[in-house]
Amino acid sequence: PAVGTGQEAYSVAMLLREAADALGREPRVQIFATDISPAALDRAAAGVYSETEMAGVSPARRAAFFERNDEGDWRVGPEIRNWIVFAQHNMLRDPPFINTNLISCRNALIYFEPSAQNKALSLFHFSLSSGGFLLLGPSESVGEDGGRFAAIDARWRLFRKRGADRRDAGAMGELIASGRWAADGLARRRAAASAGPTRGANAAALQAVLELFAPAGLLIGRDRELLHVVGEGQRHLAPPQPGPFTRDVLKLIRPGLRAALSTAIERTLRTGAAAAYAAGEGAETLTLSAHPVHGLDGATDRVFIAFGAAPAEATPGAAQPLDKAAEQRIAWLEEALRAERENLQAMLEQLETANEELQSTNEELMTANEELQSTNEELHSVNEELYTVNAEYERKNDELTQLTKDVSGLLQATGVGVVFVDRALNVRRFTATATRVVNLIQGDEGRHLSHITHQLVGFDLCGWLESAMERGAMQEEERCAADGAVWMVRAAPVRDGRAVSGAVVSLIEVSRLVAAEADARARSAELRHLLDWVGAVSLQFSSDGRLVGGSGDWRAFTGQDVADLRGSGLRGAEDRGWLEIVHPDDAGAVAAEWAAAHAGGRAFQLSARLRRPEGGWRPVTLAGGPEHDGARPLGWFVYARDAADAAQARHDADLSDQRAAALAEMAFAGCYTLDPAAGEIDIDARLAALTGLAAGAQPAAAYEARLSPASRRARAAALAACAHAGRWSADVSLTLASGAAAQFRDEGVVKGAALIGALTPLDGRAADAALAEEILRSSPVEVAVLDPATLRILRANPAALNNLGYAERDLTRLAYPDLLPEYDAAAFAALIAPLLSGERAEVRIETFALRRDGATYDLSLSLRPMAGGARIAAVGRDLTERRGVEEALRRRTEALARSNRDLEQFAFLAGHDLIAPLGR
Structure with a gap:
């Protein structure tokens, strides 16, 4: 608390x-x-x-x-x-x-x-x-x-x-x-204990007085039980008999006094007045008198029996003697009363036994009630604890629910593919982006990751994850997918306390980053080649201005070793470095220009003099600037070129432009600029002469009308994909101005919002290949190219895609036996084994294929080797229509047969009917 x-x-x-x-x-x-x-x-x-x-x-x-x-x-x-x-x-x-x-x-x-x-x-x-x-x-x-x-x-x-x-x-x-009751009882007990000695002394004195002055007698209760003996009253009691002891005075009194005593007691209790009788006991005659003793409430609850002379307040007259008949009657009544008393006594004993049992049961019930009450208190406390724990768990569940929503929103916002697996590599959950790499679908939660294929080429994902969890450390790799995309695969082990309980696999597409890095490396290489071509030497700096490298001929040009300059700064004030070779008169201007260019992130160019290795000064042109990746500078470069070579460089540049123009004239049959948003195309004079169209801007549909239908579809698909790749290429059949068709390669690059394209004539072999490709695309027969080692579908023509109901991207993820329910991988491999060994040139079978929607259709399949067995061509024909025609033909044949039988029977009956009259 x-x-x-x-x-x-x-x-x-x-x-x-x-x-x-x-x-x-x-x-x-x-x-x-x-x-x-x-x-x-x-x-x-x-x-x-x-x-x-x-x-x-x-x-x-x-x-x-x-x-x-x-x-x-x-x-x-x-x-x-x-x-x-x-x-x-x-x-x-x-x-x-x-x-x-x-x-x-x-x-x-x-x-x-x-x-x-x-x-x-x-x-x-x-x-x-x-x-x-x-x-x-x-x-x-x-x-x-x-x-x-x-x-x-x-x-x-x-x-x-x-x-x-x-x-x-x-x-x-x-x-x-219940302390008040207990306190009262204790007070009574203490009072009784304190009064005990006095009460005992008074009782002894009272007993002595009674023995001196009271007559011999007996004090009897309402139930005739003997309560007290006074004086010599015990002389009139009979000796105790063997058996259970009783306090009934009629059983204790001497037999001669029993009848008189019974009558006296009954009368006194009934009337509340004294009664006296004469009774004989052997030779002695006694006067027996009964006197009522009143209680606090005034009722007669006791009787005192006196033996001897009758008291003064006894019934007037002498004691009444009892006749013989009365004595017999009294004896009979006493016997009956005794029997009734014995019955009542037995009943009382049974009632006492039952009462004791009930009292015991009541005590047990009270004990059980106390235990139940204690248990109820415990349960109430436990219930309060459970309520408290439940409230805490409910609050934690709300926090976990909100956290789950936040994490899900974060994963969706980042666009990162994430797969959660447990220690046994069973999939727990995944994001939508992850399905681009791992072939997961809804309901794959709980499946083992090894049962699910992925697009990463040559990558053992499960083994790699096992290694990461065993090491207990995060690891990452760049991997290429089947579609050419590059993915960063990262595994982070998840710990439950001190033990690894699973892992989180992050899949981040870095295709653009890899392409940008490659482009940056290419540009750097081009820059170095360009500098080498123009005869310039260069230095490279990091983004913070520290020298990191230079061209190999810097030493021959200046006498400085780049390795000795590595790590020096751009500014000459604190670290002159390579500025040591600048002429003293030019050093200040060069340092100031460097500082201004670096601070503003801009390029610069100026003339200066650098020291020669053999001595003296060389006039040079110094130029430099930042290398950018978007808005962020990746580093800096500076180059120096002998100023005496400038005129020669300009002459070489003009000659290079002329050569490039000549090469363009020889390489391309025509060029054009396409504006997809406006639907316009601007063609040059060569393409106009080739196609018979007017040079200049015009609707793009005019050029597309010169292409064959298959070429238009192929070119449209290539243009749609170029938004991501940045370039396109498609082999097309173009109708020339003469009306003849020729094969060209239509290719180009994206420049801003426009597309720059050019047509290159195909030679005979390329034209034949392009024509074969167009025939394959337009063929109604299913054609698929298989890898004989993995049985995977490498490509398929539109007819196969339409019949099977797959997109090409999805179909190329499957093995060909996945489409043939009658053949598993082993059976299909045995089927094509004669083709790979050269025993047979073709294998034909009739089976049925499974569409994506679960429907099947009959298929006639021809398998042939390609490229010396490196590939297998699977050519299939849909037999559904042929089987339908055959079935219709069979039913028609059966109908004709039935008609022939009916005609024969009719002819027989008709002939019989005609012949029968003639026979009469």
Whole structure:
């Protein structure tokens, strides 16, 4: 209770974690951190502490149990945070937790009234298990509850529970609740004990007085039980008989007095008046008188029997003698009464036995009720704990749900392909982008990753992931996919505590980055070749202005070794470096121009003089500038060229332009510029003369009308793909101005919003190949090219794609036996084995093929080797139409046969009918 900022709860958790590690055990720990303030609970549950608050925590514990956040504060790690449940709880009103081993309530009881402190300590005693510990603050103590808690360490206020367990405490609470009755009973017992000696003395004195002055007699109750013997009254009692003892006076009195005694008792109890009778006992005649004794309420509840002379208040006249008939009648009645009394006594004994059993059952029920009440209290406490834990779990579930949504949104926004796998490489979840590389579909969650193919060429993805998880470190590689795209594949192991529980595979397409790097390398190479071609020497610098390299002839040109200059700066002020070879009169201007160009990120050019290796100064043209990757400078370059070669360079440039123009005239049959947005094409004079179109701008449809239909489709597909590749190429059949058709290669590049294209004539072999390609595309027969080693489909013509219902990208991911349900990979490999060995030139089969939608159709398949067995051509014909015609022909033939049989039967019957009359 009173968790405050949570430091107490986390400290206990850290001590328990260290103790468990020292013992080499993994205990099940649950810590309930409670407070009445929701704000304090939120602060404690966050588990974030500043550097000042962490001053007392050792570096070892910081490293083991805390981690830094982005603000530089310390956050409690999940290992001990998962042990603690933070919940709002009023220690005086809410039901206490049960079966706790330790309660730490420091510096909270000092703010309570004494009654509240006692109540809290009672609840702590109830909550602790047997032998549990209680930790209080330095200014707190158990007070009057010292009998229920034993001090373990008085200085640090550590106590142990002693005495009854929780159920005994509950029973004791029930007795305390009925304390008034118990106190009254105790008072009565104490009063009786104190009055005991006096009462005993009075009773002895009273007995002595009765023996001196009272007549011999017997005191009898309403049920005729003998209560007291006065004087010599025992002389009239018969000796006890063997058997159970009884207090019935009629059984104890002498037989001669029994009838008179019975009549006297009955009359006195009935009338409430005294009665006297004469009775004989042998030779002695006695006067037996019965006197009523009234109780506090005035009723006659006892009878005193006096023997001897009748008292003065007896019935007037002499004692009444009993005749013989009356005595017999009385004897018979006494016998009947005795039998009834015995029956009643048996019934009473049975009732007493039943009452004892009921009383025992009632006691058991009371005990069970007490146990049920105690159990109910425990269940109520458990229910409160479950409610608290459920609230905590619900809050955590909400946090996890929101976190999952945030992570999903982040993954979708970044466009990164991600695949989550467990330690056994079973797929847990994946993003849509990942399906571009790994052939995952909805419902593949739970499948092993090895059962799913991917597009990465020559890459063992599963083995690579196993290696990453065994090493427990992140690793990444660049891999090329089957479609030519380059992907960065990164594996990051996921840890559950200290063990690796899975991995996250990130797939990032870096095709553009790789292309940009290659383009940058190509441009650098072109620049170096250009500088070599124009006779210039160069230096290369990093983006921060440090020299990183130079051309090989820099030493021959200046006398400086590039290796000695590596790492020197651009600015001559702090590190002159290569500026040492600049003429002193030019050094200031060169350094200033360098500084201005570097600060502004611009190019520069100026004239200066550099020292020759053999001595003297050489006039040069210095030029340089940044190398950009978009808006970011990748580095700097500077080159120096002998100024005396400038005129010769200009002459060479003019000659190069003339040569390039001549080469263009010889290489291309015509050029054009295409504006796709406006639908216009601008053709040059050569293309106009070739096609019979007018030179200049005109609708693009005019040029496309000169292409064959198949060529138009091929060119349109190539143009659609050039937006990503930056260039296109398509072999087309073009109608010339003469009306004849010729084969050309239509190719070009993207320049801004326009497309620059050119037509190159194809030679005979290329034209034949282009014609064969056009025939293949327009053929109605299915044609597919297979890899005999993997049986994978390398390409397929439009007829095959249409019949099977696949896009070419999806079809080329399959092996050809995947389309033939009657053949698996082994059977199909055995089928083409004679083709690969040269035993046969062709294999023909009839089977059925499986479309993408699950439908099938009959197929006549011809398999032939290509390129010396390096490829297999699969040519298929759809037999559905032929089978339909054959079936229709069969049904027609059967119908004609039935008609012939019917005609023959009709002719037979008709002939019989005609011949029969003639026979008569």
